[in-house]
Protein backbone atom coordinates (compact mmCIF):
# COMPACT_ATOMS: atom_id res chain seq x y z
CA UNK A 1 0.00 0.00 0.00
CA UNK A 2 1.45 3.38 -0.98
CA UNK A 3 2.27 5.79 1.83
CA UNK A 4 3.43 8.77 -0.25
CA UNK A 5 1.87 11.32 -2.56
CA UNK A 6 3.27 9.44 -5.55
CA UNK A 7 0.19 7.26 -5.98
CA UNK A 8 -0.03 3.49 -6.21
CA UNK A 9 2.82 1.49 -7.71
CA UNK A 10 2.89 1.84 -11.51
CA UNK A 11 4.11 -1.35 -13.19
CA UNK A 12 5.01 0.60 -16.33
CA UNK A 13 7.69 2.70 -14.59
CA UNK A 14 11.14 2.48 -16.13
CA UNK A 15 12.75 0.52 -13.30
CA UNK A 16 9.94 -2.05 -13.33
CA UNK A 17 10.65 -2.47 -17.03
CA UNK A 18 14.37 -2.90 -16.33
CA UNK A 19 13.55 -5.51 -13.66
CA UNK A 20 11.42 -7.42 -16.18
CA UNK A 21 14.26 -7.29 -18.70
CA UNK A 22 12.19 -5.25 -21.16
CA UNK A 23 14.87 -2.60 -21.43
CA UNK A 24 18.60 -3.07 -20.85
CA UNK A 25 20.76 -1.77 -18.06
CA UNK A 26 24.47 -1.89 -17.24
CA UNK A 27 24.20 -4.26 -14.30
CA UNK A 28 26.60 -3.92 -11.38
CA UNK A 29 25.08 -6.39 -8.92
CA UNK A 30 22.05 -8.62 -8.49
CA UNK A 31 20.71 -10.94 -5.81
CA UNK A 32 17.29 -12.32 -4.88
CA UNK A 33 16.02 -8.97 -3.57
CA UNK A 34 18.18 -6.26 -5.18
CA UNK A 35 19.44 -4.99 -8.53
CA UNK A 36 22.15 -2.34 -9.01
CA UNK A 37 23.00 -0.71 -12.33
CA UNK A 38 24.67 2.38 -13.74
CA UNK A 39 22.53 5.51 -14.10
CA UNK A 40 21.82 6.35 -17.73
CA UNK A 41 22.72 10.02 -17.19
CA UNK A 42 25.56 9.92 -14.64
CA UNK A 43 26.05 12.98 -12.46
CA UNK A 44 29.45 11.80 -11.17
CA UNK A 45 32.19 9.51 -12.53
CA UNK A 46 30.47 6.71 -10.62
CA UNK A 47 26.67 6.94 -10.46
CA UNK A 48 24.96 3.68 -9.61
CA UNK A 49 21.31 3.08 -8.76
CA UNK A 50 20.45 0.37 -6.24
CA UNK A 51 16.83 -0.79 -6.28
CA UNK A 52 14.78 -3.42 -4.47
CA UNK A 53 13.11 -5.95 -6.73
CA UNK A 54 9.86 -5.50 -4.82
CA UNK A 55 7.16 -3.05 -5.87
CA UNK A 56 7.91 -0.02 -3.65
CA UNK A 57 7.07 3.47 -4.84
CA UNK A 58 9.50 5.33 -2.62
CA UNK A 59 11.73 5.24 0.45
CA UNK A 60 8.66 6.05 2.55
CA UNK A 61 6.86 3.03 1.10
CA UNK A 62 9.91 0.72 1.29
CA UNK A 63 10.91 1.64 4.84
CA UNK A 64 7.35 1.29 6.15
CA UNK A 65 6.16 -1.81 4.34
CA UNK A 66 9.06 -4.01 3.17
CA UNK A 67 9.73 -7.21 5.13
CA UNK A 68 12.89 -7.22 7.24
CA UNK A 69 14.58 -9.64 4.83
CA UNK A 70 14.20 -7.16 1.96
CA UNK A 71 15.27 -4.20 4.09
CA UNK A 72 18.34 -6.07 5.26
CA UNK A 73 19.23 -7.34 1.82
CA UNK A 74 18.97 -3.84 0.41
CA UNK A 75 21.19 -2.33 3.09
CA UNK A 76 23.80 -5.06 2.67
CA UNK A 77 23.71 -4.74 -1.11
CA UNK A 78 24.39 -0.99 -1.07
CA UNK A 79 27.45 -1.55 1.10
CA UNK A 80 28.56 -4.50 -1.02
CA UNK A 81 28.32 -2.54 -4.27
CA UNK A 82 30.34 0.35 -2.87
CA UNK A 83 32.97 -2.05 -1.55
CA UNK A 84 33.16 -4.04 -4.79
CA UNK A 85 33.56 -0.85 -6.81
CA UNK A 86 36.49 0.12 -4.56
CA UNK A 87 34.84 3.28 -3.27
CA UNK A 88 35.44 2.99 0.46
CA UNK A 89 38.91 4.56 0.61
CA UNK A 90 37.99 7.80 -1.16
CA UNK A 91 34.38 7.79 -0.03
CA UNK A 92 31.00 8.04 -1.69
CA UNK A 93 27.57 9.60 -1.28
CA UNK A 94 24.21 7.89 -0.92
CA UNK A 95 21.05 9.79 -1.81
CA UNK A 96 17.40 8.85 -2.11
CA UNK A 97 14.90 11.37 -3.45
CA UNK A 98 11.51 10.90 -1.80
CA UNK A 99 8.49 12.58 -3.33
CA UNK A 100 7.80 15.84 -5.05
CA UNK A 101 10.00 18.36 -3.30
CA UNK A 102 12.99 16.05 -3.51
CA UNK A 103 12.42 15.74 -7.27
CA UNK A 104 11.87 11.98 -7.37
CA UNK A 105 11.30 11.18 -11.03
CA UNK A 106 11.03 7.40 -11.09
CA UNK A 107 8.29 6.00 -8.82
CA UNK A 108 10.20 2.86 -7.86
CA UNK A 109 12.36 3.31 -4.76
CA UNK A 110 16.05 3.70 -5.60
CA UNK A 111 19.24 4.74 -3.86
CA UNK A 112 21.77 6.80 -5.80
CA UNK A 113 25.44 6.01 -5.15
CA UNK A 114 27.80 8.78 -6.29
CA UNK A 115 31.61 8.66 -6.25
CA UNK A 116 34.78 9.22 -8.20
CA UNK A 117 35.46 12.89 -7.48
CA UNK A 118 35.02 15.40 -4.66
CA UNK A 119 31.25 15.69 -4.56
CA UNK A 120 30.89 19.21 -3.23
CA UNK A 121 28.20 20.51 -0.90
CA UNK A 122 25.56 18.05 0.17
CA UNK A 123 22.72 20.21 -1.15
CA UNK A 124 22.92 22.92 -3.79
CA UNK A 125 19.94 25.24 -3.57
Ligand code: 5GP
Nearest residue numbers: 014025037038039040041097103104105106
Ligand atom coordinates in the same frame (compact mmCIF):
# COMPACT_ATOMS: atom_id res chain seq x y z
P1 5GP B 1 15.25 10.31 -9.26
O1 5GP B 1 15.17 11.70 -9.80
O2 5GP B 1 13.94 9.60 -9.40
O3 5GP B 1 15.83 10.25 -7.88
O4 5GP B 1 16.31 9.55 -10.15
C1 5GP B 1 15.98 8.81 -11.29
C2 5GP B 1 17.27 8.43 -11.97
O5 5GP B 1 17.00 7.43 -12.91
C3 5GP B 1 17.94 9.59 -12.73
O6 5GP B 1 19.26 9.79 -12.23
C4 5GP B 1 17.93 9.10 -14.18
O7 5GP B 1 19.09 9.48 -14.91
C5 5GP B 1 17.83 7.60 -14.03
N1 5GP B 1 17.19 6.94 -15.15
C6 5GP B 1 16.04 7.31 -15.76
N2 5GP B 1 15.74 6.45 -16.75
C7 5GP B 1 16.72 5.50 -16.76
C8 5GP B 1 16.96 4.35 -17.56
O8 5GP B 1 16.21 4.00 -18.47
N3 5GP B 1 18.07 3.62 -17.28
C9 5GP B 1 18.92 3.97 -16.26
N4 5GP B 1 20.00 3.18 -16.08
N5 5GP B 1 18.73 5.05 -15.50
C10 5GP B 1 17.63 5.81 -15.74
